[in-house]
Amino acid sequence: MLSLEGKQLGNYDVIRRIRVGGMGAVYEGRQRTAFDRRVAIKVILGDYAKDKDMRRRFAREARTIARLHHPHILPLIEFGDEQGILYLVMPFIDGGTLTSYLRRSLPDLGEVSAMYQQLLDAVEYAHENGLIHRDIKSSNVLLELRRNAAPYVYLADFGLVRTMRQNDPSQAGKPIPLEQVPGTPHYMAPEQTRGIVTPLTDIYALGVLLFQMLTGELPYNDPDDVRVIQKHLYDPIPSPCEHDASIPPELGDVVRIAMAKRAEDRYQSVADLRAAFMDAMEGPDETLIERIEPAAPMRSSTILPGSRKTYPLRSEDLAKPLSMPVVVRKSGHLNQSGPSPVVQEWQERPRVTGENTTMRMRPRITEDPLTLRRRKRRLPFQLWFLLILLVTTILLALLIVPRALGVSIFPASVPIIGASPVATVYITAQSQDLQDKYLLTASQQVKMPDPTTHSIPSHTIKGAVDSTTTVPATGIKTTPAVQAHGTIELTNTSNADVQIPANLDLKSATGVHFLVLQGQTLAPHQSASAAVVAIAGGAIGNIAAHALDGTCCANNAVSVKNSLPFIGGIDAQSTHVVQQSDLDAVQNAQSGKLQQQIIQQIQKQLSGDELIAGTPAFDTQVSSSLAVNDAGDQVQVTVKIVGTASVYNRALVEQLAGQILQQKADQTLGQHYHVFIRPAITSAPTVAQVKDGVIYLNVSIKGTWIYTLSQQQMSRWIDPIKGGSVAAAQAYLKSQPGISSVSIHLPFGTSQLPTNADNIKIQLTQQ
Template sequence: MREQHGPLKEQHGHGSRWQQNSRGKQAKPQRYEKQGKQRAHNEQREQREQREQGKPPMISFGNYDLVKRIDVGGMGEVYLAHQRTAFGREVAVKIIRNDLVHDVVARKRFLREAEVNAHLKHEHILSLVEFGEEQGRMFLVTPYISGGTLAQRLERGPMPLSEVHQLFTALVRAVAYIHKRGVVHRDLKPSNILLDYEDGQLNVRLIDFGIASIQGSADNPAPALTQAGHEMATIDYMAPERLDGIAAPSNDIYSLGIILYEMLTGQRPESESERVRLAAPLRYVVEHCTYPHPEDRFHSADQLLNVFEQAYRAVTTPPSASVPTATSQQGQTQTPSTGRYVSDNDVDETPHRMPQLTSLPVVPAVPVAPVVPAPIAPIVASNTQSFNGSDYSDKTTYIGPQHLAGQGQQTATLAPRKPRRRRSLLLVLTLITVAMLFLIGALGYAAFLNSIVATVNIGSQVHTVTEMLTIQAKPGQHSVDSTTSTVPAYIVTSTKTGSQTGNTTGVKCTFLVINCQAAVSFNDIDTLATSIHATLKTQVQQDLTSQEQANGETAVGQVYYSDGNPTSNPSEGTVSSTVTVTLTEQGSVEAIKTQDIQSLARTLLTQKAQQQYGSGYALLDTYTRIGNPVVQSVDASGIVTTQIAVGGVVEYNLSPSVMHSFENAIKGKKQQDASSYLMHQPGIDATTVIVHVSYGDTLPTNINQIHIVPLNPTNIPNVQLPTT
């Protein structure tokens, strides 16, 4: 350990230049010299006491005592350390590697990791304690987690399904959280997932945002720090589109699928033939995470979490009551489906074949004799008049006219009568006259009935409906959903870049104090960057407000700012009397649309009215009152909870179909019966029902002669919005 960190004590530099006095003033050399001597004396005394106690000496690094190195990564070394100003609590200190101290790209990546981690606050993401520069080396400090990494756990083999469910759901929630804030991790792997045993519970902590990407950021490190074809990540967990330089949430979803497979099987996915077969629901989750094309994968981490929960319930749900098995003719037992998901090895893939039919016996043909008509027996009179049993068994014989030839026939002749022509004509004329009179009377009666008209006046019932509704706005939602009472939440971003030129205050001499010239100093750059930062921050805030007003949005929560690194022209140390500093500032804030919430509130108010009074009611636009939404809370996932007061008047809708049904119901009824029927119909104001018949007290039977006139409501109640 002393050999590893010997240079740390020798490089006592002056700390980070960014941590110097903001006014650019240097501390007095005597003060630093005195403090340095006192610190060296204390360190020597501590090391002497540790040697006397048989303990290996700890290395002093700023405010921390480095105990031992616990990990080495691509950009830094991680040490277990004690924080002096926190009563010696254990922390993990990540220090940039000694060979990368002067590597500009490595320093930017290290700074980006600290910057991203500083703006994240989630129970499953390791928080940042401190970031700075000591002895010329950048460092960041996080809580120390002693449970090791997921990679170390997977070296012992696959994990139980319940443990996979506990850890993977927590991991996906952490990824969903960073995605909603525009951050893509891009290096998800088991070695970047810490296991934390706390109060008997196993939990995960996501770490290492060194190559993370911030979507929509003007200073996104992806183009500058990572070029296509030179991607940094572990290839086994890298999404295919990463090779093309694409940074998107689909990168992390692909990595999550590989991690899930490894947790379930204890190994990484190899070729298709060598993969371990999973239960169908779990295989579905893995496949939809790791499809080669991003558009075929889950669209978001929230969708992945939802499907994984369903798959876990499907796999762990116990089977239903057993069903008796059936045995085929061949003696093989066929087991009916239990309704569970099973692996491919449990599925009988033998095709079901139809049994072959045995050939039918051939029936010999029987010759058919020709039909010969039976002889006709002579008709003999029976001696008895009764019907006996032999009559039922006798054959029926056809007797044609030719069989009656020769038999005697008796023909009766009638005497001729005189015609009655005059009496018949008179009867016909009488009948015609009566028919014509009847027809005329019927036509007249029909015309009379058709002249009868019934007029019915009816009015609808009106009611007031008020409600204090709770509506949530969720990030990532694309439309208003009345079933869940949710609307989309939007992320408003603004990026501004500014430059400022000023005189230089530095001095550069050739030989000590000979030939000294004005040069660009760090203080010159820092002073101009501070001035530009304040101006850009105001511009970003104004631009966000303008966007919100133009889109009808209301900001919720605070604005998150992302500061870019200042660039100077000419660079620091260059001989020049002036210097120009350029800085980029980005801000983002979550917002909601008042129109979305008010539109959903109107729909929910209509639904409540129909649930309370019936589906035939509708809101009257003129009397509908909808307040402004009031934000109640914003949780860690960015879900905004609002309350909005709504109220209105609902009226029963007398649609053409409803009035047609009334006409059919009252046709032919007595006037009083028709009035009573209409008064008792739902949605009808009984005080408005008036039935008038032009003749008599019976309504016509033809609905075309019944006219229903809907009346507008006159007594509209006042609407008062509820208050919280």
């Protein structure tokens, strides 16, 4: 792998490599343009740096992070390309990953709760933005360590993020080879191993992560990734309570439901998971008591920070509160003359689940020992109370009584001494929501979005697959039997003419009958030949020479002889032939699967916000090794499908619809209004039809416009309202164009606005 230490990538100096993976590495760097700020630089190296799909995926990760703005998602500083090396720049988090944190120490339940809630917030935000992380794991959780507080959590690595789309066949999932499944086996939901990815896939990974944070171990662990996946699919869900009895059973139930084998049995949203987690964290009522005891030698049962200890509960202890052993955390030099250690007792109502019940608790460890100080002499409490009561009474008399009597010590516009003299006027500008539906077209003939024609560019993406299958030929062709034929020699041995009739039936020694085809008359002692054919078809008529030798006719006066064998007899035969239905059956069986493969091919070619319009058009061609009606027992059938999809860009749809809605705002609202909430599509565009290469899209878009109020304009309102009453000022301000509401906060103790214009501030607020 190419080493980048000491090199420069854009505005960044590469210092050292932090982590290396199968596709690239993460380096620590310094940002030259930000006073050498520490940053983390993620790069792809080796053959992956030249792979188009990998580069496209890396750029997609950058785009995804750039549009996410959440305090617990690691933000993107910059995305660049330096001499073919793509890199992402993010803040450097020196606390490391959750993986390394769990190796060092096991967090207590308070830390688990704080960190897990931060992680839930990040995943919920991603889901609300239509994103599935697909690779939630401890090494993708970065921690920023803080003093006297739980670590601050960042969710990182959106390289495998998946966009949630309606009617997405690939999201519904079909089985794919194990080596092609994206994600990490130890955190992979059962359906994810089969290529099915939904938001509930992340819920499962969050359940695995909660188990790991509670126990320091993974629920399913094995050196063989295939074995790990089998455990996720078939093994019972382990309970963290089996590893540590101090973990509340309610948390074990949260892990069990989050890691349910079937997605429908899990929490259906991050909000549901958070609610269950918070309920589980409340647990039974517990009381933590701190008291001071004389210093004593540390016992063997002393609990060290980060450790957990088991305490057996005996039956005789049920009548008294349960107390923990002495807990001491070192602070400076501890000796016999030092301050007394803080002792903690954990009291709760014991629960008995058996004769030998074992209870495990996580004691809170006090950071520093309690130091005793001498109290200074103070005034008696009764004297303090009387002084405070007297001062309060005098102030109330000065403030309330004159007002109640209609008199004032000070002018109505003068505040009480010590109070701020500034009156603040809060103005809310008028706003208007605009929403409309538009029919847009997307065509390859359009180069740029055009609000006039309501059109945007589109293009086509093609995919092609083929499949060859060998199937039996199901047609039957029958060939009829063929009669054997031959020639016989007839000799008249008598002294009189003999008539040989046509269709004379002659029988061979084997019982086969033959017919003389043509009759004739034989003179005395004359010989002649005659054509003969077997009555029955088939090879049975193929007789040997002299098989018909004998006599016939006129008292056997004619001798019959076949000097040559009879030939040509063929038995009836049935053979298999190819039928059109054989080819159609293969086409019907393969088309659906091949079309899904083409859709997946096309989806891999999509970039950014591109979407497929409707269903791709498929062109199917079928060829075979034998033609229809050709004889054969089997035939090879090849089905080839070419798919063409019309593709449009969702961002361009929103951009064009926003421009059209802006034109409407200019016409209906006027020039004094400006965009307050940028127009956005309220629901996914629907494809009305795709005809002749043109896509027709129905789009609903909504935005908010607000009246423009300049600071100069608002400053002109101060003189007319100064020194006046609140009601008069509100009436005047509400009469101004573009004002929705007015709220006035006067200085304490006044009933009118200040007479000095400098003491009146007008602020514009949002609704």
